[in-house]
Amino acid sequence: MPADPLAGLNDRQREAVEAIDGPLLIVAGPGSGKTRVITHRIAYLIGRAGVSPYRIAALTFTNKAAREMQSRLFGTSQDDSAAPLLGWRLRSSGLAVGTFHSFCARLLRTDGEVMGLDRNFAIYDAADQTAAIKRAMAEAGVDFKAFSPGAVLSIISKAKSELVGVEGFGLRKENYLDEIAHRVYEQYEQMLAQSSALDFDDLLFKTHTLLNKFPRVAEKYQDRYVHFMIDEFQDTNVAQYAIARSIAKRHNNLVVVGDPDQSIYSWRNARVGNILSFQQDFPTAKVITLDESYRSTSTILDAATKVISPNSQRIERSLWTNNGVGSPIVVREEYNEEDEAQYVVREVYRLSRAEGFALGDIAVMYRVNAQSRALEEACRRFGVAYQIVGGIKFYQRREIKDVAAYLRLVSNPHDDVALDRVINVPTRGIGQRTVDNLTRAARDRGSSMYAAIESLSEPGGGPFSLRPAQAQALTRFRELIGRLNEESRTLDLVELIDAVLEQTGYRRHIEESAETKERGEERLDNVQEFRGSAREFTHLGIEEALTAFLEGVSLVSDVDSFEDQPDALTLITLHQSKGLEFPVVFMVGMEEGLLPHSRSMDTPEEIEEERRLCYVGVTRAQKRLYLLRAFRRGFWGGSGPSDPSRFLEDIPRKLIEGATPSEAPEKPAAQTVAPPARPARRRPATNGGGEARPAVERARRRVRGRREAEPAAPAAAYATGDKVRHPAFGDGIVMSCTPSAGDFQLTVAFKEGHGVKRLLLSFAPLEKLG
DNA sequence: AATTAGGCATTTTTT
DNA sequence: ATGCCTAATT
Numbered sequence: 003m004p005a006d007p008l009a010g011l012n013d014r015q016r017e018a019v020e021a022i023d024g025p026l027l028i029v030a031g032p033g034s035g036k037t038r039v040i041t042h043r044i045a046y047l048i049g050r051a052g053v054s055p056y057r058i059a060a061l062t063f064t065n066k067a068a069r070e071m072q073s074r075l076f077g078t079s080q081d082d083s084a085a086p087l088l089g090w091r092l093r094s095s096g097l098a099v100g101t102f103h104s105f106c107a108r109l110l111r112t113d114g115e116v117m118g119l120d121r122n123f124a125i126y127d128a129a130d131q132t133a134a135i136k137r138a139m140a141e142a143g144v145d146f147k148a149f150s151p152g153a154v155l156s157i158i159s160k161a162k163s164e165l166v167g168v169e170g171f172g173l174r175k176e177n178y179l180d181e182i183a184h185r186v187y188e189q190y191e192q193m194l195a196q197s198s199a200l201d202f203d204d205l206l207f208k209t210h211t212l213l214n215k216f217p218r219v220a221e222k223y224q225d226r227y228v229h230f231m232i233d234e235f236q237d238t239n240v241a242q243y244a245i246a247r248s249i250a251k252r253h254n255n256l257v258v259v260g261d262p263d264q265s266i267y268s269w270r271n272a273r274v275g276n277i278l279s280f281q282q283d284f285p286t287a288k289v290i291t292l293d294e295s296y297r298s299t300s301t302i303l304d305a306a307t308k309v310i311s312p313n314s315q316r317i318e319r320s321l322w323t324n325n326g327v328g329s330p331i332v333v334r335e336e337y338n339e340e341d342e343a344q345y346v347v348r349e350v351y352r353l354s355r356a357e358g359f360a361l362g363d364i365a366v367m368y369r370v371n372a373q374s375r376a377l378e379e380a381c382r383r384f385g386v387a388y389q390i391v392g393g394i395k396f397y398q399r400r401e402i403k404d405v406a407a408y409l410r411l412v413s414n415p416h417d418d419v420a421l422d423r424v425i426n427v428p429t430r431g432i433g434q435r436t437v438d439n440l441t442r443a444a445r446d447r448g449s450s451m452y453a454a455i456e457s458l459s460e461p462g463g464g465p466f467s468l469r470p471a472q473a474q475a476l477t478r479f480r481e482l483i484g485r486l487n488e489e490s491r492t493l494d495l496v497e498l499i500d501a502v503l504e505q506t507g508y509r510r511h512i513e514e515s516a517e518t519k520e521r522g523e524e525r526l527d528n529v530q531e532f533r534g535s536a537r538e539f540t541h542l543g544i545e546e547a548l549t550a551f552l553e554g555v556s557l558v559s560d561v562d563s564f565e566d567q568p569d570a571l572t573l574i575t576l577h578q579s580k581g582l583e584f585p586v587v588f589m590v591g592m593e594e595g596l597l598p599h600s601r602s603m604d605t606p607e608e609i610e611e612e613r614r615l616c617y618v619g620v621t622r623a624q625k626r627l628y629l630l631r632a633f634r635r636g637f638w639g640g641s642g643p644s645d646p647s648r649f650l651e652d653i654p655r656k657l658i659e660g661a662t663p664s665e666a667p668e669k670p671a672a673q674t675v676a677p678p679a680r681p682a683r684r685r686p687a688t689n690g691g692g693e694a695r696p697a698v699e700r701a702r703r704r705v706r707g708r709r710e711a712e713p714a715a716p717a718a719a720y721a722t723g724d725k726v727r728h729p730a731f732g733d734g735i736v737m738s739c740t741p742s743a744g745d746f747q748l749t750v751a752f753k754e755g756h757g758v759k760r761l762l763l764s765f766a767p768l769e770k771l772g
Numbered sequence: 773a774a775t776t777a778g779g780c781a782t783t784t785t786t787t
Numbered sequence: 788a789t790g791c792c793t794a795a796t797t
Binding site: 062063064065066067101102103104125127128150202203205206234237266267269270272369370371372429431433556557558575576577578580581596599600601602611615637 | 773774781782783784785786787
């Protein structure tokens with residue numbers, strides 16, 4: 003029997019559940035019962051307001067969040083701890099609970115044909131995208147030593163996320179890098195179309211296009227979705243918001259839930275602005291703030307509030323809790339990374355021995371993955387069980403991607419990225435030269451690579467000439483894929499995978515090619531696991547099964563597969579920790595350069611995001627919070643001293659354990675020693691504290707100033723992307739600017755055939771433009 | 773085709 | 788230090 007959708011809610015939550023008419027913004031602080039509100043609201047709509055589940059969509063960002071929501075709504079087969087809000091039978095009632103991307107994928111598969119989309123389009127994940135971009139760069143004649151594929155990809159991805167297509171991008175490009183990106187973009191789009199493939203951004207972009215260009219499709223969805231909800235709204239990008247507005251247009255029941263203070267994915271093109279401007283876009287929107295935290299102690303909550311409040315881009319509010327004061331926050335400095343890790347692990351051990359915490363209650367959070375190494379070592383040394391979240395990604399393993407690529411080829415032989423990946427794995431005598439020829443031939447005929455191979459056997463021998471051995475090898479590969487495709491019609495998915503493994507020789511290949519026996523077995527095990535996960539699709543027709551299975555492979559990552567692990571300490575990045583909570587949280591690396599990260603302190607906006615990241619970390623903690631830093635941290639083999647994170651200074655001393663004046667931050671004193679000009683690390687204006695450290699610290703810093711050997715070089719004044727002019731080479735774009743022996747080395751890409759030059763700042767007569 | 777040596781960069785990564 | 792990629796070597 004379904005539970006009462008209003009039971010156990012506080013006034014605000016109840017209000018949010020009952021406000022079923024018109025646009026609604028729910029600003030939900032950490033631990034304020036956000037998911038609860040969404041699920042109860044759905045139950046309320048169905049159970050009390052008589053809305054058909056078919057007319058409701060609730061979109062999340064992660065599969066994990068979607069799963070969580072589903073299990074609260076429908077219950078799960080194993081876990082019946084909480085009564086489901088709805089019955090099992092509603093599972094297949096048409097209620098759309100899923101990620102934005104899977105929602106769009108479904109929409110496009112259902113209705114994309116009117117815009118010429120292949121029903122079985124492939125979905126390119128990040129790795130496929132990179133591979134495709136590299137191919138596109140090669141096609142466009144762009145040297146990817148001078149331009150990193152990653153940088154180009156991120157420009158294109160940003161454009162797509164802002165609904166800027168190739169043409170639009172052409173109109174707004176503003177520097178040389180954009181020029182390059184434009185050429186690649188054009189090529190890349192052509193390749194995707196050729197391959198019947200969509201990348202992650204396309205799932206959104208094309209959905210938006212479909213809804214805008216095809217009114218009948220738009221009407222269908224506008225009619226259907228009387229209620230449209232979005233979770234984690236602070237992380238939506240332009241495209242997602244536009245899609246939501248488009249679909250919600252008719253019934254105007256758009257509900258967005260989020261917390262601008264937890265927006266930490268702007269570098270993935272998320273727009274904090276969406277949540278901040280929602281009220282302008284929907285002037286009639288009701289706004290409900292959930293500010294009671296059920297998660298953290300008041301000490302932790304106070305610290306979090308103090309950390310976040312300097313930000314300017316936020317909706318002012320104050321969180322509160324009835325949870326009591328709890329333990330003070332522990333702030334510590336250790337000598338180096340190893341000591342820091344050792345302290346953490348010792349303390350973890352103590353907490354689990356003497357204070358009744360389970361290892362699974364404890365998480366250690368860090369800014370960059372590299373920080374996990376020292377922690378892992380310490381765990382191993384002390385025999386503490388640990389798990390790294392998102393460390394090894396199953397679907398990103400080579401053997402899995404290879405087998406998936408074969409399946410993709412069987413499903414759609416025109417998938418060039420898949421073909422490129424496996425055409426010579428295992429080796430079939432098809433070398434790079436042959437692949438290049440093939441690529442060129444495909445481009446010339448405006449077809450996929452597979453189709454280009456097919457044309458070999460046409461009268462006239464096809465449009466490109468190859469030595470017989472190569473032509474034969476290609477033809478045999480084509481026959482292999484063709485045969486598998488034929489056979490697939492009589493097989494189920496698992497049988498097809500077996501056929502692929504045998505007929506392509508891939509099984510033997512991984513057994514033989516692995517560096518060691520164990521590694522070979524491990525890979526085979528992975529493939530077996532992959533095969534096992536295909537079992538749930540065997541009841542479907544092969545074509546449908548393939549599409550669904552491959553979509554899962556692309557769209558489902560396994561970041562969250564850690565949750566059901568046995569009792570172990572969790573090591574996790576701050577980014578990944580969002581949405582989680584732990585009784586005990588250690589944040590390590592609370593240093594300038596790490597948090598905020600040195601690559602994210604150039605603009606106030608970046609600093610604000612780092613601050614939010616810190617806030618997210620702090621608010622993961624329920625009962626205990628430890629903030630650690632190392633005085634000396636190893637970077638790239640070397641090691642340098644570090645300053646405490648500016649965020650530490652925002653935490654009031656009274657919340658910190660054993661705080662004494664010499665340990666706790668004090669109000670900024672007059673700057674007796676002016677810090678030397680630091681060309682490499684521009685301190686943004688938001689660093690309000692300046693030299694807010696006690697004398698001992700300051701002394702240390704002065705010594706350090708010398709050790710860092712930051713010279714009185716000309717101010718670095720150049721950043722990547724700056725336009726410069728050189729008397730001999732003309733105009734160019736700064737590709738990079740790195741400190742180098744008392745100077746700065748600039749890599750500059752010049753126009754008009756002068757190419758890329760490396761220049762020393764102090765010698766090069768450069769002039770900054772614009 | 774497979775192995776090896778040298779060069780290079782190295783934040784975060786829901787989908 | 789380390790891993791990844793390319794180029795050179797066998």
